[in-house]
Amino acid sequence: MRKTPSTARAANNGVGYEWEYAKPQDDRTRWEKIKHGIWNPETHQFLGRTAKSWGGIITFYIIFYGCLAVFFAICMKVLLSTIDDHEPKWQLEDSIIGTNPGMGFRPMPGVDEGSLIWYQARNTSNVETWSKSLDLFLHNYNNSDSLPGHGHNQMICDYNIPPQPGKVCAVDINSASWGPCIHKANYSYSRSSPCIFLKLNRIYGWMPDFYNDKSNLPQQMPDSLKSYIKNVTDEKKLNTIWVDCYGEAPADKEHIGEIKYYPQRGFPGYFYPYINTEGYLSPLVAVQLLRPKLNTLINIECRAWAKNINYRRSLQNREGSVHFEVMID
Incomplete structure (x- = not known):
C-alpha cells in the first residue's frame, strides 16, 4: 500500500519525504x-x-x-x-653455519626422552628397539646401492691412500675393526655395554687443523688422550680429529667405567674436506661403555679435538662436543 505525503512526513518526523512504492507480490x-x-x-x-x-x-x-x-x-x-647444485654460494666464514662443526650421536632417543639412552639389557624388546634405530642410521653404510650412483665411486682409503679425484672413502661398518659395535652383536646392548656412534656435521670445504705434534698438545687435553696420541707410531695417523668421552660430573666419572673406541679414537683426516662428492659418507666413531654402573643415570660428554674446533660447554649453545645420558637397568 502506498503512503501519502502526509503520512510519510509524519513517520519521518517532518524531516524530508520518504516514498515507498508498492511492489507486485512474488508468488514463486x-x-x-x-x-x-x-x-x-x-x-x-x-x-x-x-x-x-x-x-x-x-x-x-x-x-x-x-x-x-x-x-x-x-x-x-x-x-x-x-x-649451484654442487656447492653452496656462501661457504665457511661467509655462511650461517660457520667453520665450527657440531657433533651428533646415535641412536637418538625419542622426543619425550631428550638425550637419554635408557633400556633394560635383559629385555629383548628394549634391546631390539635401540638396535633397529642404529640399523636405520647405518643403512647407507651397509647398503651402498642406496647411495647416489650406487656407491660405484667408493674406494678403500687409508692414511697412505687418500681418495682419488671424484672418489669417496668407503666405511666398512662390518669389518673386524668395529669389534662388538656391529649388527650381529646387537651393538653390545644386550651385554650392558652399549655402543654409541659419533659423527661430525658436514661443512662444505672445511679442513681440520690437526693436533699432530706430539710435543705441542694443549694443556687442557685429557692425559689419557695425550698418552694415546704419543703412542701413535705412524706419523700420518696423527692427522686425525681426536675424540674423548668422559663423565661430566665427579659421580659420572666414577660410574661411567672404562671406554673403548672403534675403529680408532677419532675421525681420519683423509675424509676431509667434504666437497659434496656423490656417495660421500661421514666417518664414524663407535664409543663402547664397557662396564657402566647399572641402574644409575650417567651424564656423558664427548668432545672433538682439532685446533680449529672451538669448544664451549653451554646448555643453550654447545660447541665442539655432544652430550647424552645412559641408564641401563
Whole structure:
C-alpha cells in the first residue's frame, strides 16, 4: 500500500519525504527463485551475468594470472641461475653455519626422552628397539646401492691412500675393526655395554687443523688422550680429529667405567674436506661403555679435538662436543 505525503512526513518526523512504492507480490516457490537466479530466460543471464560479461571477466583473469605466472617463472629462473647444485654460494666464514662443526650421536632417543639412552639389557624388546634405530642410521653404510650412483665411486682409503679425484672413502661398518659395535652383536646392548656412534656435521670445504705434534698438545687435553696420541707410531695417523668421552660430573666419572673406541679414537683426516662428492659418507666413531654402573643415570660428554674446533660447554649453545645420558637397568 502506498503512503501519502502526509503520512510519510509524519513517520519521518517532518524531516524530508520518504516514498515507498508498492511492489507486485512474488508468488514463486523457493526452487523457482533458485532456478531463476541460475538462469534468467528474460535477460539471458547465467548466475547474474550475460555471456558477454562472463567472457570479459574470464578473459581478464586469464590475462592477469598468465602475467603472474610469467613473472613468477622469470623470478624463479633468475633465482635458480644463482644457485649451484654442487656447492653452496656462501661457504665457511661467509655462511650461517660457520667453520665450527657440531657433533651428533646415535641412536637418538625419542622426543619425550631428550638425550637419554635408557633400556633394560635383559629385555629383548628394549634391546631390539635401540638396535633397529642404529640399523636405520647405518643403512647407507651397509647398503651402498642406496647411495647416489650406487656407491660405484667408493674406494678403500687409508692414511697412505687418500681418495682419488671424484672418489669417496668407503666405511666398512662390518669389518673386524668395529669389534662388538656391529649388527650381529646387537651393538653390545644386550651385554650392558652399549655402543654409541659419533659423527661430525658436514661443512662444505672445511679442513681440520690437526693436533699432530706430539710435543705441542694443549694443556687442557685429557692425559689419557695425550698418552694415546704419543703412542701413535705412524706419523700420518696423527692427522686425525681426536675424540674423548668422559663423565661430566665427579659421580659420572666414577660410574661411567672404562671406554673403548672403534675403529680408532677419532675421525681420519683423509675424509676431509667434504666437497659434496656423490656417495660421500661421514666417518664414524663407535664409543663402547664397557662396564657402566647399572641402574644409575650417567651424564656423558664427548668432545672433538682439532685446533680449529672451538669448544664451549653451554646448555643453550654447545660447541665442539655432544652430550647424552645412559641408564641401563
